[in-house]
Amino acid sequence: MLGKLTTWLRISGYDTVYVGDLNIMNRRKEDTFLVTSFKDRILLTRDRELYERCISSNREVIFINSNTIAEQIKELSEKGFEFRIVMDRCSVCNNLLRRPSEEEILDVLRKEGLPEDFKTRYEFWYCENCVKLYWMGSHWRNMVKFLKNIEER
Structure with missing residues (x-):
């Protein structure tokens, strides 16, 4: 698969x-x-x-x-x-992403157990279908490195 x-x-x-x-x-x-x-x-x-x-x-x-x-x-x-890496589509369900409202950000952060001040550190994208929040954190940086390593082969 x-x-x-x-x-x-x-x-x-x-x-x-x-x-x-x-x-x-x-x-x-x-x-x-x-x-x-x-x-x-x-x-x-x-x-x-x-x-x-x-x-x-x-x-x-x-x-x-x-x-x-x-x-x-x-x-x-x-x-x-x-x-x-572009933030157009949800990696899980393929739904188009959009900018979340402040309330949507806080709602997901609470569910994930992340501090509310987390919202001031990142730019966010949101999947309405999965209720999933995306941001440019360490996972993002690791993906960028992964793609760069592939390019350099």
Whole structure:
């Protein structure tokens, strides 16, 4: 599965559907659904059989050879995908992010057990669907370093 790659694509601003989020239990139905749905999207897969079905159906598809997330990002970068950290989409549900209200920030900070003065230290983005708050903290800096290391390979 390509769950980690999905997260990185969303972090990079790509509108991304992940098959693991679709709850399709039958493999054959899943493949048929993927081949026929989301025609305006590029299908990424590590499944050779699904890849071949897409090719024979004239479906735009990219076969991902790599097993590790760093190599998968490198592979897609070489195909023209740009990986950078933008705050457009929720990394969990793909919903568009927006600037939160003061009350929404405080509500999430309280639920997470973070001090209220935390809100003065960062810029925030908010997912209405997940009720998730994003900010440029240490996790953000680590992601930037990770992408930079991939670029330098």
